[in-house]
Amino acid sequence: MTTMAVKIDHVSEDGIRQLVDAFYVKVRQDVELAPIFARAIPGDWGPHLDKMYAFWSSVMLTTGRYKGNPLAKHFALPGVRPALFERWLALFNETAEELFDDDISVEFRAKAARIAESLKLGLFYRPDRPWPPEAV
Numbered sequence: 333m334t335t336m337a338v339k340i341d342h343v344s345e346d347g348i349r350q351l352v353d354a355f356y357v358k359v360r361q362d363v364e365l366a367p368i369f370a371r372a373i374p375g376d377w378g379p380h381l382d383k384m385y386a387f388w389s390s391v392m393l394t395t396g397r398y399k400g401n402p403l404a405k406h407f408a409l410p411g412v413r414p415a416l417f418e419r420w421l422a423l424f425n426e427t428a429e430e431l432f433d434d435d436i437s438v439e440f441r442a443k444a445a446r447i448a449e450s451l452k453l454g455l456f457y458r459p460d461r462p463w464p465p466e467a468v
């Protein structure tokens with residue numbers, strides 16, 4: 333008999349916590365993303381995870397729990413380039429699909445993709461260059 337994990341069928345603070353925790357486990361094992369995070373967060377990951385629970389709570393549950401400026405934070409990160417956003421999204425999508433049923437995972441993935449696009453535009457768009465940029 334095969335057993336299938338029951339997937340979460342609604343958005344809650346608890347589900348968000350599971351998603352964020354599982355996603356950053358993958359990020360920290362990723363050859364390309366891990367070094368960028370390790371540089372920015374050399375010590376305790378607690379505050380970053382708390383911030384990300386609040387961020388996704390604001391995005392998905394419109395709780396307004398997150399106060400911050402993601403674009404400014406990402407500007408300050410050495411080594412971030414457009415192609416890494418594809419990697420970030422691939423890991424995020426994989427995690428959302430593992431935890432949530434299709435309807436909910438589509439919602440998370442759509443929000444993540446839209447925010448990633450706007451971060452990329454803010455970080456890399458230059459009017460004198462073609463968009464999207466080459467995958468560099």
Ligand code: HEM
Nearest residue numbers: 368369372383387400401402405412416417420444447448
């Ligand atoms: C290449 C892709 C990405 C990389 C390498 C990356 C890396 C990071 C790192 C290292 C931090 C911690 C910064 C610090 O505390 O100094 C951070 C913060 C954050 N990231 Fe990303 N990120 C990426 C994409 C995204 C995307 C697509 C989203 C949203 C969907 C996102 C949302 C956030 C938020 C909300 C914070 C907290 C900002 C704050 O301190 O208020 N990131 N990111």
